[in-house]
Amino acid sequence: MAVQTAEQLGSTRSGKAWLRAVAWALLGLVLLAVSVAPSLPVPERIADERAFLDAQPCGSGEAAGGTAGCLHTIRGTALSAERVKSGKATVFRVQLRAPVPAPADRPMHLDSHGELSELLKPGDEVEVTTWRNVQVAVSHDGVSETLPGLPDEKATMLVGLTLAGVWLAILGFIAAFGSARRARCLATGRPFPPPVRFSLAKCVGVVAASLAAGFVAGSIWDAWTAVVMTVAFWALIALPATIAALLWDRDQSRTSLAAAQLGAEHGRAN
Numbered sequence: 429m430a431v432q433t434a435e436q437l438g439s440t441r442s443g444k445a446w447l448r449a450v451a452w453a454l455l456g457l458v459l460l461a462v463s464v465a466p467s468l469p470v471p472e473r474i475a476d477e478r479a480f481l482d483a484q485p486c487g488s489g490e491a492a493g494g495t496a497g498c499l500h501t502i503r504g505t506a507l508s509a510e511r512v513k514s515g516k517a518t519v520f521r522v523q524l525r526a527p528v529p530a531p532a533d534r535p536m537h538l539d540s541h542g543e544l545s546e547l548l549k550p551g552d553e554v555e556v557t558t559w560r561n562v563q564v565a566v567s568h569d570g571v572s573e574t575l576p577g578l579p580d581e582k583a584t585m586l587v588g589l590t591l592a593g594v595w596l597a598i599l600g601f602i603a604a605f606g607s608a609r610r611a612r613c614l615a616t617g618r619p620f621p622p623p624v625r626f627s628l629a630k631c632v633g634v635v636a637a638s639l640a641a642g643f644v645a646g647s648i649w650d651a652w653t654a655v656v657m658t659v660a661f662w663a664l665i666a667l668p669a670t671i672a673a674l675l676w677d678r679d680q681s682r683t684s685l686a687a688a689q690l691g692a693e694h695g696r697a698n
Contacts, residue, residue, distance in 0.1 A: 445611035449604045456600030463593020466586040473583035474651050480579040481650060483559055499564065502532040502556045509548045511540050520545040522566060524554060531563050532556040536575060543571045580650060587658045588642030592635040595667075599634070637665050 479497060486498035504524035512521045519537040522544075526533065536556070538544050548554070548568050555567040565574045613619065641661035645654045 443611075445607050445614055449607035449611060452600050452604035452607055456597045456604060459593055459597035459600055463590050463597060466589040466593070470583050470586050470590075470655065473579070473586065474655070476579045477583060477651055480559055480562075497560065500558050502528055502558060504528040504532060504554055504556065506548060506550050506552045506554050509550055509552070511545070520548075522548060522554065524556070528556075531558055531561050534563065536563055536566055538566060538573055538575070542573050544568060544573050547571060580646070583651075584642035584646035584654045584658045585639065586642075587655050588638040588640075588662070591641070591659065591662045592638035595634050595638065595662075596631065633669065637669060638662050641665060 483497060483499050486500045506522055507525040508521070508523045510521060511518055513519075514521075514537060518540045520540045520542065522536045522538060524532055544566060552568055556563060557565040557567070559579075562577070562579065563575050564578065565572050567573075642658045645657040645661055648654070649657050
C-alpha cells in the first residue's frame with residue numbers, strides 16, 4: 429500500500445510538473461509575440477533619425493510645421509518661466525506668448541538646474557528651434573539647451589524593449605524545459621536538481637539591463653549602428669548577468685538542500 433501510495437504521489441507530482449512545463453512554454457510564446465511589437469517601428473524611427481540628423485536650417489520661404497524637413501527657428505516672448513513638478517521630476521517650464529506657430533506654442537520642459545533656468549524670465553525674447561512637429565532646442569542671450577525626446581533617442585529604446593521581451597521569453601522556455609525534465613525524473617524516480625526561482629528582482633534586472641544598453645548606445649552612436657551596439661551591449665551585460673544569477677541561485681539551493689540533508693542525518697544518528 430505504501431509503495432502504491434508513493435507511486436500515486438510521484439505520478440501526481442509528475443503531472444503537475446508537466447502542466448507547469450506547458451504553462452511556461454505558453455508564457456514564453458506570448459512574451460515572444462509581444463516583444464516583436466516594439467521592433468516594428470524601428471526602421472521608420474531610423475529613417476526619421478537620419479532625416480533629423482541631416483536636416484539643415486530652413487530658408488526664408490519655408491514655414492515651420494508638421495512636414496517641414498528643415499530646422500526652423502521661431503522667435504517669441506516668454507509668457508511664463510518657472511520651476512514646476514512634472515510627475516516626480518522638477519522641470520523648468522517655459523511657455524511662449526501667443527501667437528506663435530506650432531510646435532513652439534506648446535510648453536517646453538527644460539533642465540531645472542540648467543543655465544537657462546537661471547537666466548530666463550517672463551518677457552525675455554526666446555528662440556525655439558523646431559523640426560517637423562518636434563521642439564529641438566531653446567536659446568536665449570547666446571545660451572542654448574537641447575530638449576529631450578528628439579528623434580535620435582527613440583529607436584534604441586524600442587530595441588531595448590524588444591531584447592527585454594525576447595530574453596524573458598527565453599527564460600520562460602528554459603523554465604519549461606526544466607519543468608519537463610523534472611516531470612520525466614519524477615515519473616522514473618530519478619533525482620533532479622532543485623528548480624531555479626524567477627524572482628521579481630531578476631526580471632526587473634533583465635528589463636533594466638536591456639533599456640540601459642539602448643540608452644548608452646543611443647547616446648554614443650546613430651541610426652543602425654546604435655541598434656547593433658544595443659544588441660552587443662545587451663549580450664555583454666544582460667546575458668552573463670542573468671546566467672550568473674541563475675547559477676548562483678541554483679548553487680544556493682543545492683547548498684541549502686545539502687545542509688538540510690546533513691541535519692536530518694545528524695538527527696537520525698543522535
